[in-house]
Amino acid sequence: MLTKYESVIGLEIHVQLKTKSKMFCSCDNSGENQPPNTTICPICLGHPGVLPVINRQAIEWGILAGLALNGDIAENTHFDRKSYFYPDLPKGYQISQFSDPIVNGGRLEIEGRFDGKNWEKKTINLERIHLEEDAAKLIHSPTGETFVDYNRGGTPLMEIVTKPDFRAPEEAKVFLQELRLIMRYLGISDADMEKGHLRCDANISLREAGSDKLNPKTEIKNINSFRSVERALAFEIKWQTDLWNEGKPITVQSTRGWDEAKQKTVDQRTKEEAHDYRYFPEPDLPPVRIMNNELGIKENEINLNSIKHKLRELPQAKRKRFMEEYGFDAGDAHILTEDRDFSYFMEQILSELRAWLESKGEPEGTNEEIWNANKKRLSKLAANWLINRFLKILGDQNKNIHTANVTPENFAEFLTFFEQKKINSTTAQALLEQMIESGRSPAQIIEEKGMAQVGDESIISDAVEKVISDNPKVADDYKSGKIQAAKFLFGLVMRDLKGKADPQAVQKVLEEKLGSLQ
């Protein structure tokens, strides 16, 4: 839609890190699955006289995220106290980072709109990434009481702040989805929005298209799903556009909350005065040095090189490689890389298929040439069965790639049977279901259940003749060109052969006996 206004959107994202222990104490960091107020200690409850200790793992993961998001890793970083009073914060201050965040800048290229073939590329720049401790969880009962669960208090949180580079709600959603995938690939967070592992606040303002002015913005809080991000922003854009059209755009910054039930943003009363958090360096924690060598690594020093080695292939790079190396189209490459383990599974299958091709000993060409001549077709075959059938059956059987019990070797073998026409697609579907159910190899199942395809033309021919002599009237209809009759006879032959015949072979024999309908 053409509009004279442009939306200017920035995001603040909190990511829960799944370290073993909390940010500054040794309490278990799996408190969300434990009874309330059981994973707590004097440190995370803020008792007087206790001393916090920095969780090295959290620092390393913050750096890892910074590297993955192309940020500048600080050489020196430290924690600050952010003072405010609220029941979810027993110390009266939160340990966070203010002046020297662990990561400055950064960027992530997202794929915006899909034109059917490719995604439009767009770079979103980051302001910073910093680490902090989470506050406790307030639970409001329907009868108006409020309970506090301190299990979440003191758990490690990473805050990612973007520049106001988004111009459409859809871009914000795509960015968050990509970010979730990166966190999962890095193995540092489950990044599940519905469970609060990934939380997002969005700020938005409008301006006249072509202007580079930043107008007072609205901050939208309480967005807890990808869908809500898009909807909340779309709602807010409409609301602000109406105000602009009435000639009274917002003049003061405000905070609004997303009401999921009403599908609208609602005003949240904010304090009149600006926040004064009285940030100052946390006196109980030493500054952290991040260095490029291992010499003199002390308690508060981190070796950057060793973290760089832990950086694995990220989803975007993998998608690109999948398209170049195997010839997948953009859509398939996307689906296949949506889960790191699933993408490994796919690659192992392809490598098995390649080994199988090579072992067949094709007369023409080198191994490389044989693979190149077949890879696109085999990759497509594998992707079709994985995406359209395998995932669906997993869903139906309430399983995932780990509990399915199907090895890449077995899956590849299954595909070679199909490729060699030893089974038809109906049988293949049943076979795959049984493989997932039993964890057995396709060869074993085919052998036991007699599933192998009837390829012998004399058997097919006998079956066709029998069906024709049993149904002379339908055979006459066929001869006079009735398509329904052809389908009926075909179905009878397939039933006779228990669905195990190659459909093309049956069609061919029928046409030989009764003539072609074309």
Ligand SMILES: [Zn+2]
């Ligand atoms: Zn604790």
